Amino acid sequence: xxxxxxxxxxxxxxxxxxxxxxxxxxxxxxxxxxxxxxxxxxxxxxxxxxxxxxxxxxxxxxxxxxxxxxxxxxxxxxxxxxxxxxxxxxxxxxxxxxxxxxxxxxxxxxxxxxxxxxxxxxxxxxxxxxxxxxxxxxxxxxxxxxxxxxxxxxxxxxxxxxxxxxxxxxxxxxxxxxxxxxxxxxxxxxxxxxxxxxxxxxxxxxxxxxxxxxxxxxxxxxxxxxxxxxxxxxxxxxxxxxxxxxxxxxxxxxxxxxxxxxxxxxxxxxxxxxxxxxxxxxxxxxxxxxxxxxxxxxxxxxxxxxxxxxxxxxxxxxxxxxxxxxxxxxxxxxxxxxxxxxxxxxxxxxx
Amino acid sequence: xxxxxxxxxxxxxxxxxxxxxxxxxxxxxxxxxxxxxxxxxxxxxxxxxxxxxxxxxxxxxxxxxxxxxxxxxxxxxxxxxxxxxxxxxxxxxxxxxxxxxxxxxxxxxxxxxxxxxxxxxxxxxxxxxxxxxxxxxxxxxxxxxxxxxxxxxxxxxxxxxxxxxxxxxxxxxxxxxxxxxxxxxxxxxxxxxxxxxxxxxxxxxxxxxxxxxxxxxxxxxxxxxxxxxxxxxxxxxxxxxxxxxxxxxxxxxxxxxxxxxxxxxxxxxxxxxxxxxxxxxxxxxxxxxxxxxxxxxxxxxxxxxxxxxxxxxxxxxxxxxxxxxxxxxxxxxxxxxxxxxxx
Numbered sequence: 285x286x287x288x289x290x291x292x293x294x295x296x297x298x299x300x301x302x303x304x305x306x307x308x309x310x311x312x313x314x315x316x317x318x319x320x321x322x323x324x325x326x327x328x329x330x331x332x333x334x335x336x337x338x339x340x341x342x343x344x345x346x347x348x349x350x351x352x353x354x355x356x357x358x359x360x361x362x363x364x365x366x367x368x369x370x371x372x373x374x375x376x377x378x379x380x381x382x383x384x385x386x387x388x389x390x391x392x393x394x395x396x397x398x399x400x401x402x403x404x405x406x407x408x409x410x411x412x413x414x415x416x417x418x419x420x421x422x423x424x425x426x427x428x429x430x431x432x433x434x435x436x437x438x439x440x441x442x443x444x445x446x447x448x449x450x451x452x453x454x455x456x457x458x459x460x461x462x463x464x465x466x467x468x469x470x471x472x473x474x475x476x477x478x479x480x481x482x483x484x485x486x487x488x489x490x491x492x493x494x495x496x497x498x499x500x501x502x503x504x505x506x507x508x509x510x511x512x513x514x515x516x517x518x519x520x521x522x523x524x525x526x527x528x529x530x531x532x533x534x535x536x537x538x539x540x541x542x543x544x545x546x547x548x549x550x551x552x553x554x555x556x557x558x559x560x561x562x563x564x565x566x567x568x569x570x571x572x573x574x575x576x577x578x579x580x581x582x583x584x585x586x587x588x589x590x591x592x593x594x595x596x597x598x599x600x601x602x603x604x605x606x607x608x609x610x611x612x613x614x615x616x617x618x619x620x621x622x623x624x625x626x627x628x629x630x631x632x633x634x635x
Numbered sequence: 636x637x638x639x640x641x642x643x644x645x646x647x648x649x650x651x652x653x654x655x656x657x658x659x660x661x662x663x664x665x666x667x668x669x670x671x672x673x674x675x676x677x678x679x680x681x682x683x684x685x686x687x688x689x690x691x692x693x694x695x696x697x698x699x700x701x702x703x704x705x706x707x708x709x710x711x712x713x714x715x716x717x718x719x720x721x722x723x724x725x726x727x728x729x730x731x732x733x734x735x736x737x738x739x740x741x742x743x744x745x746x747x748x749x750x751x752x753x754x755x756x757x758x759x760x761x762x763x764x765x766x767x768x769x770x771x772x773x774x775x776x777x778x779x780x781x782x783x784x785x786x787x788x789x790x791x792x793x794x795x796x797x798x799x800x801x802x803x804x805x806x807x808x809x810x811x812x813x814x815x816x817x818x819x820x821x822x823x824x825x826x827x828x829x830x831x832x833x834x835x836x837x838x839x840x841x842x843x844x845x846x847x848x849x850x851x852x853x854x855x856x857x858x859x860x861x862x863x864x865x866x867x868x869x870x871x872x873x874x875x876x877x878x879x880x881x882x883x884x885x886x887x888x889x890x891x892x893x894x895x896x897x898x899x900x901x902x903x904x905x906x907x908x909x910x911x912x913x914x915x916x917x918x919x920x921x922x923x924x925x926x927x928x929x930x931x932x933x934x935x936x937x938x939x940x941x942x943x944x945x946x947x948x949x950x951x952x953x954x955x956x957x958x959x960x961x962x963x964x965x966x967x968x969x970x971x972x973x974x975x976x977x978x
Contacts, residue, residue, distance in 0.1 A: 349898070354802045476950060504950045508899035509804055513892050514707055518944035521700040522691070538804055542894040546706075546817065547699065562806060635804050 332594060332602050339596030340371040341589060342391035344384055345402040345426075347377040350507060351535050351635030352558055355582035356402060356426075359633075363586040370593050381408040388412045392419050398592040401436075402426040402585070410435045422595045426588045433611065437595060440588050440613040442580040444480045447532075447617040448487025451555050451578045454619045455528045456495035458553055458575070467527035468500045470552075472516055472540055474532045476504040484532050484557070500526075505536050512536030516543035526552035534560035534577060535635045541566075544573055559620060559628065560635035568625045576621045581631045584615050672916045675967055676931050679960070683935060687942040694945055702824060708937040709830035710735070710888040711907050712930065715915075716837040717767075717881030718908040719929045723841070724874045725854035725921025726781035730770060730788035731882050731908055735901030737796040738762040738886035743805040743896030752812035759890070760883040766792055767879015771872030789905070796898040804897040807890060816891030826888050833884060838926050840877075850874055854921030910957070911936060914964035935960065 341364060348354035357377060364372035373396055375387035381404055389412060391399060399416050403409035406428040413423050413435030425436035433439075459467050471488060474481045481504070489499055501523045503515040512531070520526075520543060531540045534556045544554070556563045556577035563577045591609055594600070600607050620628045687695040694700055714731050721728045741747065742759040766788060773784040807813055816825055841847035849870050852860040861867045882901075889900045911932035917924025936957065943953045 348802050349797065351803050501944075501947050503944055506899075506902065508902060509893040509895050509897050510889055510900050510902065514940075515944065517703045517707060518941050521694055521697070521703050521941070522945045522947065524694070535804060538806060538895045539893040542892060545894075546892075547703075 332599060335367075335369045336597040336599070338369050338371070339593050340373060340397045341592045341596070342388075342394070342396035342399045342421075343372065343374040343401075343589075344387050344391065344399070345374075345377050345585075346384070346404040347379045349379070351560060351633060352533075352580075352582055353377075355633035356585040359582050359585040360400065360589050363589040367593055369597075370589075372589075379404050381405050384409060385412045388416065392416050392421060396421065397596040398422050398424065400424045400426060400588050400592050402588075403428050403430065406430050422592075424588050424592045424595065426585060438591055438609050438611055438613065440584055440591060441615070442584060443614050443617055444483035444580070445487040447557060447578045447580055448484040448489070448530075449491040450487075450617050450619050451530045451557065452488045452491025452495075454576055454578070454621075455530060455553070455555060456492060456497055459497070459527055460495070464527055467497060468523055468525060469497060470519055470523060470526050470529040471499050471502040472512060472519065472529065472531040472536070473502065473504045474507045474536070481532065488530060505533075505539075507533050507536050509536055509539035509542070512539030513543045514539070516540045517547070520544065520547045520549055528552050529554045529573075530557070531555070532557045534558045534563045537563055537574075538635070541572065541574065549573075555619075558635075559632055561632040562635055564620060564625050564629060564632045567620060567622055570622050576619050578617045578619050579615075579628070579631065580617060581615060582633050583631045587613070587615075670916075670925070672967065673925065673928055673931070676914065676916065676928060676935075676964065679964070680931050680935050680938070683938050683942065687938060687945065690942065691945045695942075700941070700945075702827070704934075704937050704941050705827045705830065706824055706892070707940075708933050709826045710885040710892070711904060711911070711937070712830050712933040713833045713881050713885045713888065714878075714901075714904050715908040715911045715929050715933050716833055716926060717878030718912050719915070719917055719924055719926055720837070720841065720850055720874050721781075721878045722909075722912050722917050722919060723854045723921060723924045724850045724871060725857065726774060726871070726874070727909070727919075728770065728785045728875065728878050729782065729905045730766065730785040730792055731878065732901035732904035733789045733792035733796070734763055734766045734879055734882035735886045735889060735904055736898050737766065737792040737799075738883045739890045739896040739900045740796040740800045740805065740898055741896075742886060743807055743890055744799060745805070748807065748809040748812075752809055752815060755809060755812055755890075756887055759886045760880060763883020763886060764876055764880045767876040767882065768872060770879065771875030774875060775868040775871035793898060800896065800898050802898060804895045806895045813891065813894060816887065817894075826891060829884065829888065833881065834926065834930060837881075841926055846870075846873075851922060854923075856922070907936065910961050914961055916964075932964075 343360055345357050346353060348357050361372060361374065364370050373391065373394065375391065378384050378387070384404055388399065388401060392415060399421050401409060401413060401423055410431040413425065413430050416423050417435060417437065422437035423435065425439040427441040429439060429441065430436050455469060469492065471485065473485055492498060501519050503519050505511040505515045516539065529552055531537050531554065537556045550573055552573060553575045554573040556574055557580060559577050559579040559581050563574060566572055566574050567576060591613070595609055600609060618628070714735065718728055718731060738759040741762045742755045747755050747758050770785050770788050773779045774781050818825055820828055841850065849860070849865050852863065852865060853867055853870055857867055886900070890896050912929050913919060914935070915925065915928025915932035917928060939956060940953060943950065
């Protein structure tokens with residue numbers, strides 16, 4: 285981490301300071317944070333970890349404008365670095381669908397062996413995924429799904445519905461343990477117009493309903509710390525007493541916790557979402573309202589690269605009876621609590 | 636020439652004394668305290684509060700809720716104060732949200748935090764002021780249209796913020812900074828004091844100093860202002876500097892509120908601030924406007940969001956209501972303007 289990239293950053297900052305605000309600020313700006321190594325899936329035991337046929341993997345993803353998305357790209361790069369038989373060709377992340385299509389087309393023209401695509405918009409990128417498949421390049425579709433299975437060989441992604449289910453089950457279980465009968469359960473959702481938010485909320489509602497509970501006060505934030513703080517401040521005013529709160533996203537969770545702290549509230553338990561290092565540290569310390577987080581781990585990007593390599597080498601997954609890589613891999617949204625946090629520390633990401 | 640009889644141009648041409656404005660012409664202008672538009676806007680605000688009280692009598696008028704509303708209004712309010720200056724001077728600033736993001740991120744980089752809270756604050760203010768002055772110089776000396784100059788800053792400031800932060804949320808570990816800005820003074824949150832202070836200083840600057848009168852003059856009629864001996868270019872640059880400085884102050888508030896700096900801070904502030912200024916009665920064409928109107932505008936939007944959450948309503952409908960309020964307020968202005976012209 286502290287190699288060439290931080291050097292480049294520092295050089296860039298010196299320039300920025302000259303434009304911006306003078307030498308004092310340049311001295312004040314360096315960001316040698318205690319950053320962790322990106323998540324790489326260790327080469328599994330068995331023959332799959334042995335170097336095999338050389339594979340060129342093309343990678344295209346949206347702009348890393350969010351801790352989770354940044355971790356996805358970093359993880360993919362780190363994972364590729366683990367394999368001596370993989371050449372990794374990544375394009376610059378973009379949130380412009382047309383640009384991403386052009387980037388994937390470029391990768392197809394370069395005749396990469398396997399494509400790993402995390403589309404900004406699954407529907408919009410379907411066409412170009414199909415183009416790659418037609419050109420004989422297997423596509424690993426990550427997270428946001430293409431419109432048709434014709435456009436990908438394998439899909440790997442998270443399970444938004446189960447994220448909600450597991451959060452709901454955990455909260456219901458804890459409340460029953462405490463003997464709470466008619467609890468007030470709050471929800472701080474992400475961007476409401478996104479299908480992933482709707483699925484998370486649906487899973488949460490369904491799981492709570494199974495236990496005879498319902499969601500009380502609910503707000504929708506923007507996946508940013510600032511919006512999390514703003515919406516939660518209002519929510520806490522609306523509910524003078526809460527028993528539990530589920531926050532969909534650990535990035536906005538920093539703001540959610542700031543709002544809770546500011547209102548000096550601690551009568552409820554909170555569950556996060558995604559699995560950032562910040563939240564895992566707080567869960568471990570057990571000194572605040574946050575008691576758990578449900579995973580939606582960017583380790584799936586590492587797995588996607590591993591799958592792409594195996595596809596390129598015509599291998600299956602060890603331990604499965606299948607000759608081929610499965611067409612769908614859905615990661616599991618485990619509930620990380622104080623008891624098991626240590627075993628999940630390796631998939632935590634810096635939000 | 637001037638669009639409005641209450642314009643300050645005639646005074647400006649009389650080359651007023653350099654510092655505080657004499658009280659006499661102020662009184663002659665007379666109209667300030669009773670303004671039909673402001674009264675109407677205030678009525679809307681009171682009505683909203685009434686709705687809040689009727690729908691949640693248990694929660695709306697509690698100390699905690701009022702303090703929450705003001706705390707949430709603080710950052711966008713401070714940005715709107717700066718925006719009012721820019722719009723009165725006949726410009727527009729689309730970059731305020733990005734400047735808030737850049738200032739907040741620059742203030743929270745770990746190295747900055749290591750130097751302590753004072754350096755963090757100076758960083759945020761200096762970055763805000765610097766970006767504002769760059770906007771101003773581009774607009775006045777570079778002759779770039781404000782819309783374009785600040786659009787460029789809108790893109791590049793957020794880009795630089797993403798670069799510096801590595802697109803990660805930077806949690807503030809400097810406890811001195813947090814305990815001061817998140818704390819209370821005389822039982823009222825420090826953020827609300829800051830908001831009040833910025834507002835009062837802004838009001839005095841706009842209504843009681845040469846700087847303010849020149850801002851009205853430049854926005855009302857640039858050529859006349861130039862002939863009256865105002866250094867229009869320098870003044871325009873300074874007005875954008877004021878807006879930038881306000882963004883720096885807002886950045887400190889956002890960092891204190893969220894305990895973190897992130898390149899996503901200040902998202903959509905430009906739209907919220909312009910909306911608040913416009914429904915506050917400030918003309919987008921420049922030359923006339925009030926800070927009190929802006930203040931009520933900001934409060935209306937914050938209270939609206941609060942009422943929606945208190946009643947557990949969808950945010951989608953909130954956005955529709957927001958749009959309706961903007962259109963209503965502007966239509967109201969249109970009518971009162973016409974009515975005034977015909978008399």
